[in-house]
Amino acid sequence: MILVPGRSQKQGTSLNKGKLKDEYLTVTTTAEMNESDMQRMKLVNGDKIQLKSDVGQAVVTCKSKKKEDLPAGMIFIPYGPSSSQLMASDTAASGMPMSKHMEVIVTKV
């Protein structure tokens, strides 16, 4: 599946409280998935899933999004330590690692 990390409002407000605080850690370990994908994988809101890329892995909580809001095959997660673990270091001579559009394998934990 394609993982697209990005900003979210809760991430923005919680980082002001502190990046080591529970609220920020919860926000940045909650991934949004298309509801059809979740049904296919027999997942319900709150289930733990493992995201695995070529360079790392992370265990996060899944939360459903309507299929018209998030295309099938796509996962959104607010930026944070979990998404960084999945990011390759290569920047293709640009300085910018591929921070969005990461290919990940998703399994139920």
Add this chain to the structure above:
Amino acid sequence: MPEVIQSKPKEKKNIKIVKDATCTFCGCVCDDMELTVDLDEHRITKAKNACVLGRAWFYEHVLEDRPVVLIDGKEATLEEGMDTAAQILVDAKFPITYGLSDCTCEAQRVAVDIMDTINGNVDTTTSVCHGPSGMAFQGVGESTATLGEIRNRADLVIYWGGNPAESHPRHFTRYAVTPKGMYIPNGKKDRTVVLVDVRKTSSTPVADIFVQVKPGKDFEVLWALRALVKGKRISKDIEEQTGVSREMLDDLVYRMKNCQYGVLFLGMGLTMTRGRHFNSGAVYSLAADLNEFTHFVAKPVRGHGNVTGADNVVSWQTGYPFGVNFNRGYPRFNPGEFTTSDVLARGETDAAMIIASDPASNFSRRAIEHLAKIPVITMDTKETHTTKISKVRFAVATYGINTGGTVYRMDDVPISLRPAFDSPFPTDQEVLEGIRQRVKRLLTGSKARTAF
């Protein structure tokens, strides 16, 4: 000067009102805040005009009870911290500084000077933000404008690869969507707003037209638009390739060529994904092409409060905006070689000074692993993953809340800060000045650092 009114109402609280204060949470740098400050409790209790992110910024930055300096986890004096930091930087063969987007321009210029003095490497969070747009800017130029001009004139507003409703909430209401302008008397009614993204977001309802692109296909859509603007043919299977229909592309081209004043706002959905600087270059080129028909500009939507200031300050002092290396005694710019993510991931640096940033959270695993092996100096207002692995950690005052100074809005407009209350913690600038003084003292009398 800030208009400050002090009063003691019936609760006998020592309250201060700061008018026209500036929020430095994001690149919008809204300078119309009215802050109510409880001087007894040293906190802001009300932030009139602030968005949800701004309110969190003002309310959560209180004075925390923690040591000003920790060295190897043990409390130390400010002087000891600055001594140790200076020694680390002078002893290093390849010292770097990184961050800088959440401190004042006055602090940024000292950090650059320190790296210039010790032949180090200076990079800012721009390299993992709109660095690719900076590279594209050098390649194809930028048809540009201030947000004020956009507010007063733009009747076609296109957001591409961004979600301002969550990342820059007042971008819509203060600058580009709803405000009434000189030539936009009815606000949103006089504008067409287009949002281009790979998914629906909280920003989508604001748009009159939503264009959903397949992930990683932004460049193809932008290049097709350029071709259509110039009257060229495009591939018949464009919809299959990109997810965007020919009819939608034709409609966009018609709107872009026939508006009075158009703007393309670039989000990080363009710079952080496949294509990177080619995507940004395609946006800049499209905006330039459209000037054959109407007036069109393009602007990156910048994240941190003074990341634009960092670009400006590093450019003034070195000639380049980020990823600058002084190893040879003169500045060299090369993204991929001197950008921090790469320097760390390749294990090249042996000391890092991190200012107002958290690479131990945001960088790749390989880069973080190297950062954890070398001596790290940090300056931050709060504990972060990076402060946790620091050898020397300075707790500093919050810029814009506790300190004055200068920041640049995302459209390169400089704005002065109006602090709300004093902090017992030093400013980034004070700590950096102390380190610079010590670095120069350590180098004086010894053989000058040799460029290699």
